[in-house]
Amino acid sequence: MTALLDMNRLLDELEAGLREILADRGVTSPALIGIRTGGVWLADVMRKRLGLEEPFGELDISFYRDDFSRIGLNPKVKPSSLPFSTEDRDIILIDDVIMSGRTIRAAMNEIFDYGRPASIILATLVDLGARELPIQPDVVGKVLTLESHQRVKLRGPDPLHIELQETGQ
Amino acid sequence: MTVNQASNRSLQLTADGQLRHFLTLDGLDRALLTDILDTADSFIEVGERSIKKVPLLRGRTVVNLFFESSTRTRSTFELAAKRLSADVLNLDINTSATSKGESLSDTLLNLEAMASDMFVVRHSQSGAPHFIAESVTPGVAIINAGDGRHAHPTQAMLDMLTIRQHKGGFEGLKVAIVGDVLHSRVARSQIRALNELGAAEVRVIAPGTLLPRDVESLGCTVEYDMHKGMKDLDVVIMLRLQKERMEGALLPSEREFYRLYGLNQDKLALAHPECIVMHPGPINRGVEIESAVADGPQSVILDQVTNGIAIRMAVMSMAMGGQVSERNQQQAGSKQA
Numbered sequence: 001m002t003a004l005l006d007m008n009r010l011l012d013e014l015e016a017g018l019r020e021i022l023a024d025r026g027v028t029s030p031a032l033i034g035i036r037t038g039g040v041w042l043a044d045v046m047r048k049r050l051g052l053e054e055p056f057g058e059l060d061i062s063f064y065r066d067d068f069s070r071i072g073l074n075p076k077v078k079p080s081s082l083p084f085s086t087e088d089r090d091i092i093l094i095d096d097v098i099m100s101g102r103t104i105r106a107a108m109n110e111i112f113d114y115g116r117p118a119s120i121i122l123a124t125l126v127d128l129g130a131r132e133l134p135i136q137p138d139v140v141g142k143v144l145t146l147e148s149h150q151r152v153k154l155r156g157p158d159p160l161h162i163e164l165q166e167t168g169q
Numbered sequence: 170m171t172v173n174q175a176s177n178r179s180l181q182l183t184a185d186g187q188l189r190h191f192l193t194l195d196g197l198d199r200a201l202l203t204d205i206l207d208t209a210d211s212f213i214e215v216g217e218r219s220i221k222k223v224p225l226l227r228g229r230t231v232v233n234l235f236f237e238s239s240t241r242t243r244s245t246f247e248l249a250a251k252r253l254s255a256d257v258l259n260l261d262i263n264t265s266a267t268s269k270g271e272s273l274s275d276t277l278l279n280l281e282a283m284a285s286d287m288f289v290v291r292h293s294q295s296g297a298p299h300f301i302a303e304s305v306t307p308g309v310a311i312i313n314a315g316d317g318r319h320a321h322p323t324q325a326m327l328d329m330l331t332i333r334q335h336k337g338g339f340e341g342l343k344v345a346i347v348g349d350v351l352h353s354r355v356a357r358s359q360i361r362a363l364n365e366l367g368a369a370e371v372r373v374i375a376p377g378t379l380l381p382r383d384v385e386s387l388g389c390t391v392e393y394d395m396h397k398g399m400k401d402l403d404v405v406i407m408l409r410l411q412k413e414r415m416e417g418a419l420l421p422s423e424r425e426f427y428r429l430y431g432l433n434q435d436k437l438a439l440a441h442p443e444c445i446v447m448h449p450g451p452i453n454r455g456v457e458i459e460s461a462v463a464d465g466p467q468s469v470i471l472d473q474v475t476n477g478i479a480i481r482m483a484v485m486s487m488a489m490g491g492q493v494s495e496r497n498q499q500q501a502g503s504k505q506a
Contacts, residue, residue: 060211063223063486070497072187072490073225075204079214113220 005152005162010125010141014042015049017139018092021121022050027090030121032056035107036078038096038154042125045160046094057082064106080110087115096154098124101135126152126162180302182491184498189491190302190311191484193320194361202329202365208483209330209476215252216478225486226255229286235314236262236292241450241474242314242324246289249481258285273297274304281306287489288312295319295354308496310488312481318354324449325358327480329366331473332404335445339363343401343441345372346389348408348430348457351379355449356408357387364388374398375430378420395430399439407432407448407457423456433459437467445469 022030029052034043036058043056062077093107104122111117123139128146144152151165177196183189188201215223231250235243243259250257262276280288287310290298295317302311315321329339336342344363350356350373363371371389373380384391392398399405410426420426432446446458446468454460463470 063211063215063225068225068490069493072494073208073486075187075208075487077208077211079211081214109224113222114218 005142005164007160007162010162011045011049011160014123014125014139014141015046017141018046018050018121018123021138025090025119025121027119027121029054029090030092031084031086031089031117032092032094033059033082033107033111035093035095035103036060038125038156039094041154041157041160042094042096042123044157046092046123055083057084059107059110061103061106061110064110066102066106082114085115086111086117088118091117091120092123093120094123096124097126097128097152098122098135098137098140099128099130101131101133104135105133125154128152180299183495187491187494188484188487189495190298191322191488192298192302192311192313194322194325194358194365195320197365199365199367202326202362205326205480205483205487206330206333208487209326209479212252212479212482213476215482216475222252222254224254226250226253226286226489229255229489230284231255231257231287231289231485232280232285233257233259233289233314234262234280234291235260236290236297237315238263239291239315241477242291245474245477246312246314246323246481249478249485250287250289252478253482253486255287255485258283273301277301277305281309285309286492287485289314289485291315293317308492310485310492312484312488315354318352318357320358321354321449322358323477323481323484324355325362326484327473327477328355328359328406328447328449329362330476330480331447331469332445334472334476335469336403339366339368342368342403343370343372344368344404344406345374345392345398345402346406346408347374347395347398347432349379349410350375350384350408351381352411353408359406360387360389372398372402376420376426395436396439399436402440402444404445404447405432405437405440407446407452409449409451410453410456412453427456431455431457431459432462434461434465437462437465443467447473449473 032043032047034040034056040058047056058081060078060080062074122137124137125141127140127143149167153163155161155163174196177193181190181192215221233243233246247257289312290301291314297316298311298313313322346356360371372392373389374392374395446462448470452458452463
């Protein structure tokens with residue numbers, strides 16, 4: 001399992017996938033947005049790898065989560081920061097792990113409150129399946145199938161590594 | 170912690186320490202006050218977007234219940250609720266049902282029957298929001314928008330947010346509150362917040378007739394001479410002279426008050442050169458504060474208004490969040506039982 005989660009290889013996959021889709025779509029200057037916290041670390045890495053000069057945006061989706069009516073407000077919310085206008089931009093949205101798809105739905109709702117982007121490309125380092133919404137990433141570092149007692153978490157930012165957690169059930 | 174603080178804590182917080190009503194700063198600790206300030210910081214960013222709205226309170230109904238008139242507080246609460254996507258009902262009770270003889274309890278029962286989720290209460294009687302919080306249907310959050318001479322916790326917290334923005338924190342700060350402390354619910358909440366957040370010194374500067382008895386017990390020092398009191402200050406908070414609350418001869422004259430306790434450029438020059446000037450508004454120019462100071466480079470009075478919206482968004486969403494998560498835990502508990 002550890003060998004499968006070689007971070008450099010995952011990042012290489014992500015970078016190659018992004019380069020390919022950007023070329024396919026003829027996008028030359030995408031705007032990068034990472035979802036806090038893991039997605040922000042990845043946005044930082046991908047910005048350097050893709051040679052983008054513009055600073056990346058950080059999204060905290062706490063105000064857009066669909067479980068407020070169950071669990072209330074995340075007490076550790078931090079301000080989102082998009083240092084560019086999203087209006088008519090081609091956006092790369094990055095997160096560490098996709099599962100239900102609910103985080104991405106919240107993130108897209110938030111992005112649209114800043115303006116109307118031309119397009120959004122979704123990139124995630126790991127895809128765990130178990131989707132609950134019709135949302136699929138365009139670029140994935142690795143598709144993983146976990147046992148029901150297993151979880152993964154991206155740790156970082158330096159060094160970035162994926163931690164496999166056993167929940168002990 | 171006193172008995173009173175403990176009961177304020179248990180009324181305002183859920184079993185796991187989340188805010189569910191916001192009535193007073195008594196009983197709320199530094200960690201929670203800091204959470205409110207941090208959450209408000211995130212809402213400030215929302216106020217800078219092209220669409221200044223988040224969906225947190227979508228489908229919920231907030232009732233602004235103002236038994237006492239107010240322009241700024243009510244409009245910032247209304248805007249805060251709307252930016253959280255709530256539906257807002259503004260009730261000016263002075264001109265409404267109570268003048269037709271309906272009791273407070275009946276008014277509330279009617280509003281609850283309209284499936285309201287939150288009451289923002291301003292009342293001339295100290296303790297009115299507490300009374301409502303104790304009797305309201307579970308699940309409904311109560312926010313104090315100022316009660317009598319008792320408390321005005323959202324105003325105090327927006328002042329704390331403004332101080333933190335300009336000074337970076339509270340450690341080592343010397344803060345003075347100047348003017349009509351006697352009639353001020355804001356001053357009480359400010360003194361409490363500054364002490365809890367770790368300010369080095371809280372001074373009140375006022376004539377003896379405008380100070381409550383035992384004012385030091387609130388956690389402040391007293392200075393009657395403003396020229397002495399301005400020394401080394403990092404923050405000076407001017408209070409409005411509450412002419413409408415003055416009974417009898419507490420003041421010789423407005424002109425005399427301005428000479429002794431009004432903030433002008435000469436007095437401000439006695440403070441630290443980077444001292445910021447605050448005022449909860451509405452300001453009486455030439456009564457508490459000179460126009461050149463109110464509009465000057467050290468004034469942060471308009472920042473306070475902007476921050477008021479963010480603080481109210483923070484408190485409303487946190488209290489609603491506490492109510493919904495408490496209700497869900499109770500439902501989960503009763504299913505298991």
